[in-house]
Amino acid sequence: xxxxxxxxPLGGPLLNAVTFTAGVLxxxxxxxxxxRFFYGLGAVTHLNDGYPWGIWxxxxxxxxxxxxxxxxxxxxxxxxxxxxxxxxxxxxxxLASLFGYTLAGVAVIVDLGRWxxxxxxxxxxxxxPSSVMFEVAVCIxxxxxxMWIEFAPTFFEKFGMTExxxxxxxxxxxxxxxxxxxxxMHQSSLGTLLVVAGEQIHPLWQTPLLPAxxxxxxxxxxxxxxxxxxxxxxAAYRRAIETPLLTPLAKVMLGMLIAYLVxxxxxxxxxxxxxxxxxxxxxxxxxWLEMAAFVAPFFLIGSETQRRNPARLFLAGVALMLAGSxxxxxxxxxxxxxxxxxxxxxxxxxxxxxxxxxLVTVGMFAVEVLGYVxxxxxxxxxxxxxxHA
Amino acid sequence: MTTRRExxxxxxxxxxxxxxxxxxxRETHRAPPTGVGxxxxxxxxxxxxxxxxxxxxxxxxxxxxxxxDPLWDTPLDTSGYTFNLIKVYRHGTMETKDAEQxxxxxxxxxxxxxxxPSCVSACPVSAMTKDPVTGIVAYNxxxxxxxxxxxxxxxxxxxxxxxxxxxxxIGKCExxxxxxxxxxxxxxxxxxxxGATLFGKTTDLLAExxxxxxxxxxxVTTFPRGRLGEAAIPGVxxxxxxxxxxxxxxGNYVQHVYGEHEYGGTQVLKLxxxxxxxxxxxxxxxxxxxxxSETIQHTLYGGLIMPIAVLxxxxxxxxxxxxxxxxxDA
Numbered sequence: 228x229x230x231x232x233x234x235x236p237l238g239g240p241l242l243n244a245v246t247f248t249a250g251v252l253x254x255x256x257x258x259x260x261x262x263r264f265f266y267g268l269g270a271v272t273h274l275n276d277g278y279p280w281g282i283w284x285x286x287x288x289x290x291x292x293x294x295x296x297x298x299x300x301x302x303x304x305x306x307x308x309x310x311x312x313x314x315x316x317x318x319x320x321x322l323a324s325l326f327g328y329t330l331a332g333v334a335v336i337v338d339l340g341r342w343x344x345x346x347x348x349x350x351x352x353x354x355x356p357s358s359v360m361f362e363v364a365v366c367i368x369x370x371x372x373x374m375w376i377e378f379a380p381t382f383f384e385k386f387g388m389t390e391x392x393x394x395x396x397x398x399x400x401x402x403x404x405x406x407x408x409x410x411x412m413h414q415s416s417l418g419t420l421l422v423v424a425g426e427q428i429h430p431l432w433q434t435p436l437l438p439a440x441x442x443x444x445x446x447x448x449x450x451x452x453x454x455x456x457x458x459x460x461x462a463a464y465r466r467a468i469e470t471p472l473l474t475p476l477a478k479v480m481l482g483m484l485i486a487y488l489v490x491x492x493x494x495x496x497x498x499x500x501x502x503x504x505x506x507x508x509x510x511x512x513x514x515w516l517e518m519a520a521f522v523a524p525f526f527l528i529g530s531e532t533q534r535r536n537p538a539r540l541f542l543a544g545v546a547l548m549l550a551g552s553x554x555x556x557x558x559x560x561x562x563x564x565x566x567x568x569x570x571x572x573x574x575x576x577x578x579x580x581x582x583x584x585x586l587v588t589v590g591m592f593a594v595e596v597l598g599y600v601x602x603x604x605x606x607x608x609x610x611x612x613x614x615h616a
Numbered sequence: 617m618t619t620r621r622e623x624x625x626x627x628x629x630x631x632x633x634x635x636x637x638x639x640x641x642r643e644t645h646r647a648p649p650t651g652v653g654x655x656x657x658x659x660x661x662x663x664x665x666x667x668x669x670x671x672x673x674x675x676x677x678x679x680x681x682x683x684x685d686p687l688w689d690t691p692l693d694t695s696g697y698t699f700n701l702i703k704v705y706r707h708g709t710m711e712t713k714d715a716e717q718x719x720x721x722x723x724x725x726x727x728x729x730x731x732x733p734s735c736v737s738a739c740p741v742s743a744m745t746k747d748p749v750t751g752i753v754a755y756n757x758x759x760x761x762x763x764x765x766x767x768x769x770x771x772x773x774x775x776x777x778x779x780x781x782x783x784x785x786i787g788k789c790e791x792x793x794x795x796x797x798x799x800x801x802x803x804x805x806x807x808x809x810x811g812a813t814l815f816g817k818t819t820d821l822l823a824e825x826x827x828x829x830x831x832x833x834x835x836v837t838t839f840p841r842g843r844l845g846e847a848a849i850p851g852v853x854x855x856x857x858x859x860x861x862x863x864x865x866x867g868n869y870v871q872h873v874y875g876e877h878e879y880g881g882t883q884v885l886k887l888x889x890x891x892x893x894x895x896x897x898x899x900x901x902x903x904x905x906x907x908x909s910e911t912i913q914h915t916l917y918g919g920l921i922m923p924i925a926v927l928x929x930x931x932x933x934x935x936x937x938x939x940x941x942x943x944x945d946a
Contacts, residue, residue, distance in 0.1 A: 265782055268777075306937040309937045339763055340763070340764060340777055341757070341784070344741070344759060345761050347741035347759050348741055353741045355739055355742045357914075358738055359909060360738060361741075400931060400934040401931055404934045408927045422912060423905045424734070424768060425771055435912060438912060563768075565768075567771055574773070
């Protein structure tokens, strides 16, 4: 019993094809962001008054932060539900979360039209506590700080700061508790953001249960990201796959998924929105794509034997990441209409992201990849391998 | 397994406590009785667009072009630089004004000044506010962070952003509140030659709208122009106006005052001869989305009771699982 392999740096070169590509993509993003700050949002995006929020919000922030729920989902399993066997998964998951959230925070600043006023969000005389956006912003900001503290032992170990590490470990339980509460709060609120838009959100995605739907899918996406990332890291770094951990984790994920689907389908039936899924529309097509992606994991890893197959675990992870992404993309963009009955109002707004807009989103993900590679190679994150040591 | 059962039990206990706190649903706000607004009567509108030009002048907005030659101000929708617009409904041969079939009609597009505005509920930094006396939904660019949640939230598509500028603002009608101190009311109502747009206290405007709906179409009645009634605002002395009333023919109205009940009521009211949904005015429930959204927020976060209870529970659990003596990481 006991004694998981301690985390250790992987070592190896920092410059390779992956990090070089990421570096180029980040440079391209930097140029576009500069143009945006000098010439306005219209210069590099296809945003318009019909679609005031594009992929920088829907993908970089809403979907990006859900992808970054691995750390919180696994930490909750280990520390709140006392399942210490998953402990080796915590650090790598937390690292991915750290980057995901920090970048979501950066992406928001790039998207803010009047970013120099952003301090008003933390000014007690100007804040509007009834605003869902306020709750999301404050919780995400606090969570980014909490996560850096949660991850600090990794840096303390690297730099031999044993005293600092010991001191921090005494209050770590409080940091862990906060690090579980804050994402629960803002991941649910990211769904609540849509409620005030009322009839502008297609009935397939507008319900008072949005906070519950977004929270449960954020947690399942967190586990899906861990499956995805563990398989990818094993393949890329030629390490043994952590199947004995991933197999039961996948089962937990399926359990949460069943709970989600019961609530989701129950809500659609109860509100009578179900027939809208059968109307010939773009929204209906995207609804079925979303549902198919949510159901796919049951076919991929429904049995215990299937859950021992790393390829299937990987695919199930990808399917669920896609499913949660579609739920969010559908709510924020596909199922959104700025003017109700726009055809009679004589307005016709369209949105499809511009190339420069896409390149910024790609650049944000490139920062995550680059950061992950550098930190896992130089800092103790992934569990030390017997064969490697 | 025992630990998990214990946890679930305590979690249920917490939610039961939170549930029994009897969190009152946030009701849809009502407009202040002293609130001011506009009454737009589409049957009186001749489509001259004097109001569009006057609005641009009053707010210092530049012209916008949608034609090949940039000769006239020709915006197709309201924007960060156009706060008021007259749109046209066309059907078939367009022979009859204010007829749904083979007719045409006008409709004004500008802020409705909702009793319970979505933009105000959405704004995280109180840059959108509703005046407790006049009920005017006002915008403060010095506080605004440009998140465009107001643009996203408004069911009428009213707040708009200036995407072409690195320092873009939100643009929307504020009922010319900046002119009030000099005794001038909304420019669109001031210049309207037929009284199709009237400025006044919303209760007065509603009474006038209902008077018109009760009249027999085709009969003659007196229509006011410019400002209706006293529309008293503390500290504001309106400039005296000559009697501008005139005799006109009662239109063939749809029996509905748009804005009386929509979203809990709006301070801008509308009358039309063509069904409102055909002229771009959305069918909305009598309650606001802001009320639904804030009910959810207040239920979950009211007094921070629920978050603190959950944090206590999580801390208790984490205290048992995170062992400092191991010197282990988190």
